[in-house]
Amino acid sequence: MFNASQKPVETSACSSNKYQLAWKNKEKFDAFTAYIQTSALGNIESRSWDIFQLAYEATQNSLVPAFEKLLAIDHTFGFQPLPHQLKTAQRVVSELRGRAILADEVGLGKTIEAGLILKEYLLRGLAKKVLLLVPTSLVLQWTRELAEKFRIQAVAQRRVDDWQADIIVASLDTAKREPHRSLILAETWDMIIIDEAHKLKNKKTKNWDTINRITSKYMLLLTATPIQNQLDELHALITLLRPGQLGKKEDFFKQHVSQKRIAKNPAELKNSVKEVMIRNRREDGNTQLPPRHVKIWSLDLNPQERDFYQAVQDYMKREYQYRTEKHISTLPILTLLREICSSPYAAMISIEKMMKRSNTFMSQEEAMHLLELGGRIQTYTKAEKVLSLLRTMQNSKCVIFTEYRATQDYLLYRLKKEGIPAVSFRGGFKKSKKDWMQDLFEHRAQILVATETGGEGINLQFCNYMINLDLPWNPMRLEQRIGRIHRLGQTKPCYIHHLTTYGTLEEHIVKLLHEKIHMFQTVIGQTDTILSKNPQWEKKLLEIAMTSQNDREMQEQLQLMNSSIPTKES
Amino acid sequence: MVASLQDLKNAKIRLDFVDRYFQAVHATTLLKKDSYREVQLPTDVDKELNPRPFYWMWIETTGQKPEPTVLRMAFDQPTLEKENQRMKVEHDEKIASLSISPAERWMYQAPKAQLVDYGSFLLDKILASVKKRGAFAIVAPKNLSGSKILIPWLMMNGMFTFRCDMSEQKLWSVAICLENGQIVDEFYNKIRHIEMNPISPQKLLYRLRMSLIDGFQALQTYLEFLVKQQPTDWAEKSLARLEQEQAHINLYYNSLLEDADLEKLDSIKIEHERKLKSLSELYYPTIDIIIEQMALIGLPSS
Incomplete structure (x- = not known):
């Protein structure tokens, strides 16, 4: 009588062709006939109707309504999402249809937005198999936050068979390597979320290629910095989301790019970008962040430092020629100059290293000579400046960033000598050590000296002073640094000091930074003050550089201007 | 409640x-x-x-x-x-x-x-x-006056899931009288207020004129009929979006093909296919009919 093998076919295409019709859990019928048979044997549960009614209510309760507002709003725990986060999540789901770049400025909670969107799709049964690719150092943090804030149980990927999990958090570096890569590509994903997606800015990289090969319905790319250096980076990101949105690369260049960093039709480009990207800014008023004050200090190297810089520069010109002829990378020597600006100590360490390597033009004598010049330097201009700035901050907590480990070491040594309690922070630290250092800084130490690589993923909103001992080439990395203190949770105005040296390579860096920030603004929209606004200063600098007959004249002109710069000691 | x-x-x-x-x-x-x-x-x-x-x-x-x-x-x-x-x-x-x-x-x-x-x-x-625990039940009203005959009904509760890039669910409850084949919609709401007692299936099964599987199939046919009564504007909109985006992608990949090197043609075609697949998974409208509960209910003949 209960012959279940006569079941009709499982799915049937709808005749109207407007949709596909699918039957789910028809096997319930078999289970039901089995239930009848056991009941017939006298196995009757006295309260079965009560629980049947409860089950009906449970189904009713889990029912997904048409989309009007986010269901996820009622599924956050221990925190209240901010209005701009809810609005963003809502727009991504209803207008951008789950494929978007979330490009909020650092510290506005992109993680929360992504969490809300993910939760919405999970609740609606639209996503099951989800891949999150985040920086290695943030894998555990993401997993923890999803569990705590959204009660989403994700697996932090460790072993090869972890890829079978429904929701998995892994690093991009792991994902692009075999055997992981093949396993990921073989899978059909419902959703993929990529944090720090600016790592996909270059189409020629393995990062980009791997992501481009993944099949996924929904895709979120999280980055505060969708453009770092060049406009085609934006093209690379958008092509992942919606191939063809900006046309072919060649057309894109014809239409939108007049120079590497200058957009042709900013308004038009902005509109195309808007269809796939949402960017919230601190200034929008939907977040009550205190203001930030940025000051650029233009410092003069002292005579000994200047001699050292000059000598290294002279040597560099020869080394550059040698390297170009031999087709050796010229990058290290450029680094050398920047290191002197940061701290002569850093440069001396590099020179020592170069001495030991054979593929350099530098002779032993020359190296010894340079090291001797460096050794003669009594005081380091920037380190002294740091100390005098710290005195004005009256024992407040302060983060000091530098690009170089040697500078970090030197500064820690210098601070220790002054009796100022300081801790260090680097990318190489394990998660536990990072947490520990962050905790030490919050509760014991006054100063945190960090290198760039350590900057991602630490939240220091309890501190409102920052000194950038040197500046990165990339303005968005500068923004990442500032975002460590100027983020949600910060209650006091933030004071940020950039230290630069005149008559050196750093001058050009500042100029370049300005140009890059300008490009970012024309395409993406305003950024908060990264460098203090001083257009006149920039214009003047350019003028001096273009009109000076020789270095000496330029030097004099710069000196003259130096004294008139409002950001100079006041 | x-x-x-x-x-x-x-x-x-x-x-x-x-x-x-x-x-x-x-x-x-x-x-x-x-x-x-x-x-x-x-x-x-x-x-x-x-x-x-x-x-x-x-x-x-x-x-x-x-x-x-x-x-x-x-x-x-x-x-x-x-x-x-x-x-x-x-x-x-x-x-x-x-x-x-x-x-x-x-x-x-x-x-x-x-x-x-x-x-x-x-x-x-x-x-x-x-x-x-609440997937199945075999019941009849608690207060049966006299020795009325129980007519067996097969009730099925569940939901429709309408799905494209968004989703929406609706409940349904249908039942078929296993004696005369009559189908009643919104069945659960009609009987939910009656106090029920679990009973042995023998008290109902002996009266079946229609086998359970036949009843089950009749209900399936009815549900498919119900689905067709549902609004379809959401599906049409989603299909339109799908076509538009497909055209977009086709245009893009075809233009890539035009100036691609010979050895790259295949990989471009594969990528093109893959992108189209993601797209149709996102937008192609689907309706799932999900069965949650089944029950045999004996109701006194009126």
């Missing part, structure tokens, strides 16, 4: 639901206060709510008598704090009355309550247990 959508967010409704659940599964209520319950679990329920298979394996292989679990549940935050405080005070008093060393004291911890809020682990487990 009729719970409607997402009502379990309300602490009172949640409490009522949980109460009814524990009653239905024969758990013993030890303590009942405002927004607070202490409940002792029977073993089968314990296994469902506390996933600890190794514990049970150990208990069963060693033939021990398990210590029954007591759940202490607070349904809002203030109650949680209040009850935890109460238990701590009671605990401290009890410990003070015992003559034990401080080290031993450390071994005894005051019991703690758990918060049963919407989305909590325990509530999710209870909902899963409810769905598992």
Whole structure:
């Protein structure tokens, strides 16, 4: 009588062709006939109707309504999402249809937005198999936050068979390597979320290629910095989301790019970008962040430092020629100059290293000579400046960033000598050590000296002073640094000091930074003050550089201007 | 009581639901206060709510008598704090009355309550247990006057899921009379207010004129008919979007093909296919018919 093998076919295409019709859990019928048979044997549960009614209510309760507002709003725990986060999540789901770049400025909670969107799709049964690719150092943090804030149980990927999990958090570096890569590509994903997606800015990289090969319905790319250096980076990101949105690369260049960093039709480009990207800014008023004050200090190297810089520069010109002829990378020597600006100590360490390597033009004598010049330097201009700035901050907590480990070491040594309690922070630290250092800084130490690589993923909103001992080439990395203190949770105005040296390579860096920030603004929209606004200063600098007959004249002109710069000691 | 959508967010409704659940599964209520319950679990329920298979394996292989679990549940935050405080005070008093060393004291911890809020682990487990235990029933009205004949009905409850890049669900409840083949829509709402008792299936099955499988198939046909009555504008819109985006992608990849090197043609074509596949998974409209519950219900002939 209960012959279940006569079941009709499982799915049937709808005749109207407007949709596909699918039957789910028809096997319930078999289970039901089995239930009848056991009941017939006298196995009757006295309260079965009560629980049947409860089950009906449970189904009713889990029912997904048409989309009007986010269901996820009622599924956050221990925190209240901010209005701009809810609005963003809502727009991504209803207008951008789950494929978007979330490009909020650092510290506005992109993680929360992504969490809300993910939760919405999970609740609606639209996503099951989800891949999150985040920086290695943030894998555990993401997993923890999803569990705590959204009660989403994700697996932090460790072993090869972890890829079978429904929701998995892994690093991009792991994902692009075999055997992981093949396993990921073989899978059909419902959703993929990529944090720090600016790592996909270059189409020629393995990062980009791997992501481009993944099949996924929904895709979120999280980055505060969708453009770092060049406009085609934006093209690379958008092509992942919606191939063809900006046309072919060649057309894109014809239409939108007049120079590497200058957009042709900013308004038009902005509109195309808007269809796939949402960017919230601190200034929008939907977040009550205190203001930030940025000051650029233009410092003069002292005579000994200047001699050292000059000598290294002279040597560099020869080394550059040698390297170009031999087709050796010229990058290290450029680094050398920047290191002197940061701290002569850093440069001396590099020179020592170069001495030991054979593929350099530098002779032993020359190296010894340079090291001797460096050794003669009594005081380091920037380190002294740091100390005098710290005195004005009256024992407040302060983060000091530098690009170089040697500078970090030197500064820690210098601070220790002054009796100022300081801790260090680097990318190489394990998660536990990072947490520990962050905790030490919050509760014991006054100063945190960090290198760039350590900057991602630490939240220091309890501190409102920052000194950038040197500046990165990339303005968005500068923004990442500032975002460590100027983020949600910060209650006091933030004071940020950039230290630069005149008559050196750093001058050009500042100029370049300005140009890059300008490009970012024309395409993406305003950024908060990264460098203090001083257009006149920039214009003047350019003028001096273009009109000076020789270095000496330029030097004099710069000196003259130096004294008139409002950001100079006041 | 009729719970409607997402009502379990309300602490009172949640409490009522949980109460009814524990009653239905024969758990013993030890303590009942405002927004607070202490409940002792029977073993089968314990296994469902506390996933600890190794514990049970150990208990069963060693033939021990398990210590029954007591759940202490607070349904809002203030109650949680209040009850935890109460238990701590009671605990401290009890410990003070015992003559034990401080080290031993450390071994005894005051019991703690758990918060049963919407989305909590325990509530999710209870909902899963409810769905598992409440999938089937064979019942008839409790108060049958005289010896009326029971007519067998096959009822099926479930939902439609309308799905493209967004989703929406609707409940349905249909039943077929296994004597004359009559199909009634919205069946559950019509009988939900009748008090029911479980009965033996023999009391119904002897009267079947239509086999269960035939009834099941007739209901399927009816549900497919119901689906066709549903609005389709969402599906049309999604299809239009799909076509538009497909055209976009085709244009892009075809233009890539035009100036690509010969050896790259294949890889471009594969990528093109892959992107089209993602796109149609996102937008292609689907309707799922999901069966949640089945029941045999005997109703007196009118």
